[in-house]
Structure formats: structure tokens, C-alpha cells
Amino acid sequence: MIVKPAFLSKNIYDADIEERPTRDGYGEGLVSAGEENPNVVVLCADLTESTRVEAFAKKFPERSFEVGVAEQNMATIAAGLGVSGKIPFISSYATFSPGRNWEQIRTTISYNDSNVKIAGHHAGVSTGPDGATHQAIEDIATMRLMANMKVIVPCDAVEAKKATQAAAKIWGPVYLRFAREKSAVITTAETPFVVGKAEVFYETAKPKVLIVACGPLVYNALLAARELEKEKIGAIVLNSHTIKPLDEKKIISLAKKCGAVVTVEEHQVVGGLGGAVAETLAKHFPAPMEFVGMQNVFGESGNPKELIEKYGMGVKDIKKAAKKAVERRWG
Amino acid sequence: DKEIKRLEEKANAIRKTIIKTLEEAKSGHSAGPLGLTDIFTALYFHILRHDPKNPAWPERDRLIVSNGHVCPVLYVAMAYAGYFPLGELKTLRKINSRLQGHPHRSSLPGLETTSGPLGSGLSQSIGMALAAKLDKKKYRVYTILSDGEHEEGNTWEGIMFAGKNKLNNLTTIIDRNNIQIDGFTEDIMPLEPFKQKYESFGWHVLEIDGHNFEQIVDAVNEAQAIYEKPTAIIAHTIPGKGVDFMERNYLWHGKPPTKEEARIALRELRTLGGKIKSEHE
Numbered sequence: 001m002i003v004k005p006a007f008l009s010k011n012i013y014d015a016d017i018e019e020r021p022t023r024d025g026y027g028e029g030l031v032s033a034g035e036e037n038p039n040v041v042v043l044c045a046d047l048t049e050s051t052r053v054e055a056f057a058k059k060f061p062e063r064s065f066e067v068g069v070a071e072q073n074m075a076t077i078a079a080g081l082g083v084s085g086k087i088p089f090i091s092s093y094a095t096f097s098p099g100r101n102w103e104q105i106r107t108t109i110s111y112n113d114s115n116v117k118i119a120g121h122h123a124g125v126s127t128g129p130d131g132a133t134h135q136a137i138e139d140i141a142t143m144r145l146m147a148n149m150k151v152i153v154p155c156d157a158v159e160a161k162k163a164t165q166a167a168a169k170i171w172g173p174v175y176l177r178f179a180r181e182k183s184a185v186i187t188t189a190e191t192p193f194v195v196g197k198a199e200v201f202y203e204t205a206k207p208k209v210l211i212v213a214c215g216p217l218v219y220n221a222l223l224a225a226r227e228l229e230k231e232k233i234g235a236i237v238l239n240s241h242t243i244k245p246l247d248e249k250k251i252i253s254l255a256k257k258c259g260a261v262v263t264v265e266e267h268q269v270v271g272g273l274g275g276a277v278a279e280t281l282a283k284h285f286p287a288p289m290e291f292v293g294m295q296n297v298f299g300e301s302g303n304p305k306e307l308i309e310k311y312g313m314g315v316k317d318i319k320k321a322a323k324k325a326v327e328r329r330w331g
Numbered sequence: 332d333k334e335i336k337r338l339e340e341k342a343n344a345i346r347k348t349i350i351k352t353l354e355e356a357k358s359g360h361s362a363g364p365l366g367l368t369d370i371f372t373a374l375y376f377h378i379l380r381h382d383p384k385n386p387a388w389p390e391r392d393r394l395i396v397s398n399g400h401v402c403p404v405l406y407v408a409m410a411y412a413g414y415f416p417l418g419e420l421k422t423l424r425k426i427n428s429r430l431q432g433h434p435h436r437s438s439l440p441g442l443e444t445t446s447g448p449l450g451s452g453l454s455q456s457i458g459m460a461l462a463a464k465l466d467k468k469k470y471r472v473y474t475i476l477s478d479g480e481h482e483e484g485n486t487w488e489g490i491m492f493a494g495k496n497k498l499n500n501l502t503t504i505i506d507r508n509n510i511q512i513d514g515f516t517e518d519i520m521p522l523e524p525f526k527q528k529y530e531s532f533g534w535h536v537l538e539i540d541g542h543n544f545e546q547i548v549d550a551v552n553e554a555q556a557i558y559e560k561p562t563a564i565i566a567h568t569i570p571g572k573g574v575d576f577m578e579r580n581y582l583w584h585g586k587p588p589t590k591e592e593a594r595i596a597l598r599e600l601r602t603l604g605g606k607i608k609s610e611h612e
Contacts, residue, residue, distance in 0.1 A: 041465070065461065073488035076451045080395075080458020083436070083444065085466070088458075104451050104485065112445040113437050 001229070002222070006201045007190035013226065019182040022216065023121055025157035026178050027052030029164025030089060034060050040168055041081060043067055043090045045074045050180070051091040051121045075101040075109060075116070082114030087168055094120025094136030094177065098143055109173050110148045117167045118143070119176045123153075124215065124266030125299035125307040126181040132298040136177075141271025143175040144244050151244040152195060153177040153265075153273075155218035156185045159241060162193040170195060179266070181304040183216035198247035200254070202226075204234035208329060209322045210254045211237045213264035214273050217292075217313055221264050224318035233326060246276045252284045260325035261289045264318055266308075269293040288328035290321035334377070338544045341411065342372040343600060346573050348407045348420065350596045353587035356403075356424040359432065362570035362583040364404035366508045366541070367475065370566055371408040373547040374473065383413035386441040392470050393443050393459050397452020398477035398506065399433040400585070405442075406430050414441040450483025452476060453503060457493050460501040471555070474503040479511035482520050487532075493561045494533030501561040502554040506541070508570040510581035529563045541566030573600055 002008050011017055034040045034056055041063045044053045048066070057064035067074045071092050078088035090097060098105050098118055109116045120139050127135040144151050152167065152174065154160035160178060167174040192199055201218065202225045209228075213221040218239050225235040236254055240247065255261050261281065263274035269291035281287055292313055299307060308314055346368050353359050375381075379392045396405050403423065410417045415429070422428035429439040433447030444455050456474040463470055480486055493501055507525070509516050516522055529536045535557045539546040547566070554562035570584070571577025574596040577588075588596055 063465070067488075067492060070488040070492075072451070072485040073454050073492060076454030076485060076489070077458040077461070077492065079444075079451075080455035080460075081462050082458070083455075084459045084462030086458075086462050103448055107445055107448050108451050108455055111435065 003200055003203050007188050008186050012186055018185045020157040020185055021182050022154050022157050022160040023052045023178040025160025026164050027055050029161040030056040033165050033168035040087045043074050043078055045069055045071050045092045047092055053091050071097040071101045072104050075104040078116045079108035079114045082116040087115055089117045089119055091119045093122040093134055094139040110146045117174045121178045122180040123177045124179055125311055126179055126304035128304040129301050131301040135299040137267050137294045140267045150174045152242050153214040154241055155239050156187055158185055158187045166195050179216050184219040186219050196242045196245045198238050198240040198250050201239050202237035204229050207234040207236045207258045208326045209235045209260045210258040211235055211262045212240050212277050214240050215266055217264045217266055220315050221318055223315045228322055243273050243276055248280045251280055255281055255285050255287045260329040261287050262321045262325050264292040267293050288325055290325045292318055292321050335544045338372055341376055342368050345407050347597055347600050349403050350593050352403055352420045352423055354593035355421045358424055359403055359587050360400045360585050363401040366568040366570040366572045367401055367404050367506055369542045371404045373544055375408045375412045378551050390470055393472045395443050395452050395456045395474045397446055398480055399446030402434045409441055449480035450485040453486055453489035457489055460498045463500055472501045476503050476505045478507045478516050481522055490532045497559055498561045499558050504564045504566055506568055507565050508568045510570050512584050514581055535560040535562040538565045541568035
């Protein structure tokens with residue numbers, strides 16, 4: 001069942017649960033961060049509306065910079081601002097930023113220790129009809145392997161706002177990942193959010209599988225866990241919003257408690273959340289693992305929910321992976 | 332005239348130390364640093380408002396070296412200016428050194444950025460120039476660019492942005508030495524008409540002899556007086572300047588002198604004295 005200290009939405013299992021895209025939370029978080037700190041500035045590469053920078057740009061026009069369709073320029077201008085006392089947020093689709101400007105981020109932001117926050121939007125196949133060119137499924141990996149970079153993937157619009165505000169307060173480079181499509185608002189203002197601290201959202205007695213999820217797919221993991229519980233398979237769902245630094249301590253202890261692990265992410269199964277969890281467990285407690293995510297393929301155009309199903313990240317896929325992991329479970 | 336003589340003598344000392352430093356490092360770039368020595372000398376010993384004893388002074392002018400591979404001249408000029416002891420130059424490119432093969436900002440106080448990968452310095456300078464405007468600060472931003480790195484798209488993205496935003500607190504000095512690793516720039520990828528390209532992007536453009544201190548200083552003064560545009564100073568330089576067998580030879584772009592070559596180069600530089608300016612045709 002849903003654990004009380006998570007303070008999740010009361011109607012989480014209702015069919016009419018509120019849905020909002022995580023990028024909305026980014027937009028709200030930017031305005032709050034801008035109100036709290038006059039050094040927050042925002043740069044955008046010709047995607048002001050769809051990356052939800054609009055509200056900030058209207059409220060703080062002097063702190064908002066349009067760079068045109070030039071993601072490399074956006075990253076490097078931000079690098080200069082970030083070593084000059086400013087807290088720049090750069091916004092574009094994740095396939096372009098941090099896709100196209102990866103080297104600029106590496107050299108001038110990460111290695112240069114510039115206080116830049118990178119917001120990658122339209123992440124995952126749920127970006128939908130635009131097709132695979134616009135569906136980032138490699139960005140967690142390409143940002144996670146960079147020294148000095150933090151990686152945060154909020155699970156809903158409420159958490160996205162908290163993550164954006166938190167990023168403004170942390171010194172140093174941070175990558176924030178957002179989705180285009182509406183998704184269930186599962187957390188509330190009271191739900192704990194601390195960068196680097198994963199939160200248990202669901203737990204049964206005698207759990208046999210730990211489901212570690214990030215992003216809007218946390219909702220699917222919660223739906224899967226409820227169905228598994230009905231089938232007498234106990235599970236824990238852990239919302240691992242921070243992929244770097246990973247909450248290793250909690251993941252190790254919960255993996256020991258369950259004996260088998262499933263990771264769930266709208267990203268390639270290599271290099272992202274699954275990779276991070278596997279690296280940690282290999283060192284400390286090499287439990288059997290299953291990986292839900294993109295299986296070394298690109299996405300395609302389509303309806304977001306249909307794409308999630310087609311590419312194996314639906315509720316039934318998480319259940320299937322959980323059962324397989326339980327079968328391989330130790331003891 | 333006395334000031335120019337002082338700068339010429341300083342430049343000669345810096346050139347000699349560059350040769351010694353590269354010989355000691357046994358790797359690194361020779362031609363670019365020697366070609367830029369007069370410009371770095373003018374910047375560190377005449378133009379920049381800076382305080383080597385307080386490198387983080389918020390009001391300091393910013394010097395961004397986009398073509399990080401010329402860092403031997405940057406390090407030597409910084410050492411002479413008092414940022415760190417001259418003796419530390421012998422650690423260049425060696426393990427546990429603050430003097431990385433390409434500059435790393437957090438390693439050495441006084442460095443404004445990390446560079447080496449070409450084409451990203453101008454835009455970082457733009458970020459600093461924007462920050463100065465937001466904070467209503469008077470510091471100026473100077474950027475050293477190579478000619479070759481204008482082949483990078485990021486450079487032109489920055490040129491567009493600075494032109495559009497009329498960043499008058501930004502001045503670039505372009506090392507127009509006509510060489511790059513694989514050969515002459517006009518063979519690899521022609522940049523001409525260089526001046527007109529910049530002008531069409533909304534920049535004020537000056538062309539100078541990059542070995543003439545009077546022209547370097549005058550150009551920077553003129554840039555400060557231009558209120559409606561950023562200024563690009565195209566400085567014509569001779570790669571390897573001061574060492575006969577290195578001058579204009581692109582093969583010296585990326586290698587250091589051997590012990591014997593360094594000996595010949597140093598002897599030449601000693602006799603050169605303050606003749607750099609008059610010698611230039």
C-alpha cells in the first residue's frame with residue numbers, strides 16, 4: 001500500500017486523477033526561484049512556450065535571454081553567466097540540449113564548475129507524435145557520466161517545481177529532465193523532496209521485489225505494485241528522482257530487504273537509472289535485476305500512452321519484469 | 332615611447348621564457364604563443380584593470396582565452412604579472428601541476444575559464460558581458476580568439492548574439508596568423524573577407540599589426556569609445572614571431588623546441604632586443 005509519510009495524492013488510484021506535464025512544474029519553479037533570488041536568469045533556444053519559460057520571461061524580461069536556435073551558444077553563454085555570479089537555467093528539448101551541446105556542457109559548464117542548470121525537455125517516447133528525433137532517451141546517461149554533474153528526474157509536476165527550486169539553491173551544474181505529455185500528479189506539497197534522497201512510495205509486508213523508478217513512470221510502478229499485491233507478490237516502489245548522486249544507502253538496504261530489483265525509466269536501459277542501480281548493487285549486494293525501459297531501439301511517432309505500451313514500459317510490462325525478478329530471487 | 336620600450340622589453344623576456352618553458356615541458360604549442368606575445372604583454376602590463384594579488388576582485392576586467400592551446404603565453408604573462416612564481420612554469424603539462432596543458436579555471440586563480448576545445452570562448456565572454464550589464468558593473472570583457480576557430484559554428488552563433496545585443500563592453504582580439512594544424516587557413520577553409528563578415532553581423536571592426544604596441548593600445552582605446560557595438564580587433568600576427576625558423580611555418584603550431592632548437596631560438600631572441608616593432612614589415 002501507499003506509505004503514509006509519502007503524503008501522496010489521496011485520489012491516486014482514481015480514474016480521474018489530475019494530470020499535468022512535468023514541464024509545467026518547471027515553469028512554476030522558475031518563477032518561484034526568480035522571486036527568491038535575483039541572480040536566477042533563464043536562457044531559451046526558440047522554445048519559450050513549450051519549455052514553459054514564458055511566465056518567467058514575462059515577469060523578469062531583463063533576466064531572460066532568447067538565443068535563437070543555437071543550443072551550443074545557449075550552453076556557453078550560460079557558462080559565462082554561471083561563473084559571474086548568476087544562476088542560469090538553459091531550456092530546450094533534451095535531444096538538442098544536452099544532446100547537441102554535450103561537449104560545451106562538458107568543458108565549459110561541468111569541468112569549468114559553472115553554476116548552470118540544464119533543463120532537458122520532451123524526454124522519453126511519451127513526447128509522442130513528433131517522433132524519435134524529438135524523443136530523448138539517452139540524456140540521463142550522457143549527463144550522468146559527467147563528473148561534477150547532478151541528475152534529477154521529477155516524477156510529476158509538483159515534484160518538478162520542487163526540483164527546479166532546489167536546483168537553484170544547489171551550487172554547481174545540475175541536469176533536470178522533463179516530459180512533454182500530461183501525467184498523473186501523484187505527489188503533494190507535503191511529499192518529502194530532498195536532492196539525493198530517494199523516497200519509498202509503496203510498501204507491503206514481506207516484499208519480494210524492489211521497483212526503483214523515476215519520472216512519470218513512477219505512476220505506472222505504483223499501479224503495477226497494487227496489482228502485484230493483489231496477486232500476493234509484495235513490492236516496494238522507490239521514487240529515485242535523483243539519479244546522481246544516487247541514494248545508494250537506501251537502494252542497497254531495500255534490495256537486501258526484497259532480494260530482487262526492477263528499474264523503470266523512460267530511457268535506454270543502459271546508462272540511466274537501471275545502469276546506476278546495477279553499478280551500485282554489483283558492488284554491495286548483487287541482487288537479480290530486470291530493466292524496464294527502451295531496449296536499444298529508437299521510438300517513433302504515435303500517441304504517448306500507446307508508445308509507452310509498445311516499447312514495454314506499461315503497467316503489465318513492469319508486472320512481468322517484477323515476476324521475472326522474483327523468480328530469479330535469492331533464497 | 333618610454334612605455335612602449337618597457338612593453339617591448341617585457342615581451343622579449345616573455346618570449347624567452349616561453350621557449351624555456353616549452354623546452355622543459357617537452358610538448359605544447361610554439362607558434363601561437365610567440366605570435367600572441369605582444370598582445371598578451373599589452374593586455375597584462377598596460378590594458379587590463381586587474382590585481383594579481385586579488386585575482387577574484389569583482390571589478391577586474393575579464394580576459395577569456397578561447398584558443399586555450401596558446402596557454403604558454405598566458406601562463407608566462409601571468410607569472411610575470413605576479414599571479415604565481417615564475418619557477419612554477421617548469422611544471423607546465425606535468426602531473427600535479429596547476430598549469431594544465433589546456434587552461435582549467437578551477438586549477439589556477441586568475442584564469443577566467445577552461446578552454447582548449449575551440450569555438451566556445453566568445454559565447455562565454457558574452458555571458459560575462461551580460462552579467463556585467465545585469466549587475467551594472469564597469470568591467471570590460473576581452474576575448475582572445477584564433478582565426479582557425481572561426482570554422483566552429485559556435486563562434487558565429489556568438490558573433491550573431493553579441494551583434495544583436497550590442498554588447499559594447501565586449502572586445503575580441505583575433506589572432507589572424509593564417510595558420511592552423513593542417514595548413515594555412517585560406518586553404519583549409521577560407522575566412523576572407525573576414526572584416527566584412529564581422530561588420531555584416533553588427534560589429535565594429537579594426538585591423539592592426541599585432542606586433543605593434545601603439546596599434547594594440549590605440550585599438551583597445553577605440554573599442555572603449557564605441558558605445559553601440561561590440562568591437563573585433565583583427566590582429567595580424569606572425570606565428571612563431573621572433574624565432575626565424577618558426578615564423579610563418581604551420582609545422583610549429585603544435586610542437587615544442589628541442590634543446591638545440593631552444594638554444595638557437597634563445598640566442599636569436601637575445602639579439603632581437605627591442606626590435607620586434609620596427610622589424611615587422
